[in-house]
Amino acid sequence: MALAHARARVLRLIVGRPDQARALTPEEYDALARSECFVCAIVAGRHRPNTQVVYEDEDVIVFLNHFPTQDSYSLVCPKRHAERFEQDLSRSEWLHLQEVVQRVAAAVAEATPAIRMYLASLGSPERNAHLHVHVCPCPAGTPFERQQFEAMRRRDGLHHEADPDRQREVAQRIRAALEQPSIGDAHLLMRPIVEAEREWLAEKLQERWGSTSIVSRGVLHDAAALPALVCVRGTERVGMATFALADRACELVTLDAFERGRGVGSALLAAVVAAARGDGASRLWLITTNDNLDALRFYQRRGFRLGAVNRGAVDAARRLKPRSASAWTLRRQSWPAKTSTWTFSRRSPPATAMATR
Numbered sequence: 001m002a003l004a005h006a007r008a009r010v011l012r013l014i015v016g017r018p019d020q021a022r023a024l025t026p027e028e029y030d031a032l033a034r035s036e037c038f039v040c041a042i043v044a045g046r047h048r049p050n051t052q053v054v055y056e057d058e059d060v061i062v063f064l065n066h067f068p069t070q071d072s073y074s075l076v077c078p079k080r081h082a083e084r085f086e087q088d089l090s091r092s093e094w095l096h097l098q099e100v101v102q103r104v105a106a107a108v109a110e111a112t113p114a115i116r117m118y119l120a121s122l123g124s125p126e127r128n129a130h131l132h133v134h135v136c137p138c139p140a141g142t143p144f145e146r147q148q149f150e151a152m153r154r155r156d157g158l159h160h161e162a163d164p165d166r167q168r169e170v171a172q173r174i175r176a177a178l179e180q181p182s183i184g185d186a187h188l189l190m191r192p193i194v195e196a197e198r199e200w201l202a203e204k205l206q207e208r209w210g211s212t213s214i215v216s217r218g219v220l221h222d223a224a225a226l227p228a229l230v231c232v233r234g235t236e237r238v239g240m241a242t243f244a245l246a247d248r249a250c251e252l253v254t255l256d257a258f259e260r261g262r263g264v265g266s267a268l269l270a271a272v273v274a275a276a277r278g279d280g281a282s283r284l285w286l287i288t289t290n291d292n293l294d295a296l297r298f299y300q301r302r303g304f305r306l307g308a309v310n311r312g313a314v315d316a317a318r319r320l321k322p323r324s325a326s327a328w329t330l331r332r333q334s335w336p337a338k339t340s341t342w343t344f345s346r347r348s349p350p351a352t353a354m355a356t357r
């Protein structure tokens, strides 16, 4: 009898009445939270009434909290049923989820507008176990005592359903903000490459350098296998750098910005310097051809100075690198006289050197 009663109550809560905002008692909410996984249900299209999905890709879904303490309060979830971010998600799944979190937070901040964005991963093994990241805004004008944890707390203990009209309007604002290509892009995210991206790195090197083999000072690098940093803007990879560490020196082997004039190259260079310092290197150096004037300007402006010129280095490099790849590189970048190497160094630590190939 009691079981039938509970089932009927859960059914009523799930089906609900679409046009009416109401409040659930703690017991009602508990029964709901212990029923079907609320995220898997939405992913499968079995929406609770008043569900507003604001973003979706292959792996991640974002929808508005059904019981928000603030307008625009969103939940960012992996689509597959994972419960623990620290053990159930691969590194690349976690990083992608975070990319979406940052983008959605930027859209929510704009839609609200917010003076601060709060993040939390809650849930428990018994209730709401599916991993979901709370993205909660602190709207402008919130008094200090209503900020931080208070912004997310239910003051009367009830779960108030959002007003459907309000929720629809808020969802539209967030979707519109997410459509701006620059949303969440104020900051470039720099991160080490994950193993699953090695194939992508090899393809990009092939596309941009004509080969994954890079020759410098008589050494043939397989750049696709080197330590690498990836620069991400929003959810898109916009640059990459590969480097090699030896004898307390770091060689910057490749640096690629897929978009020009937007700070990607500078940010990658700074990140490589930081990574090299972290690994105990006291010097950063790189080689480029003597005719690559863009590169000469780029590195000189960032404190590098010429250290040495190695004449004939290009011919030596050609002996190590397959001729076809080398010729392709020459043609593609229109290098008319690739004959020498120059070395630069920078005064401020770490001392840096640059040579042109």
Ligand SMILES: [Zn+2]
Pocket: 037, 038, 039, 040, 041, 080, 081, 082, 130
């Ligand atoms: Zn689930």
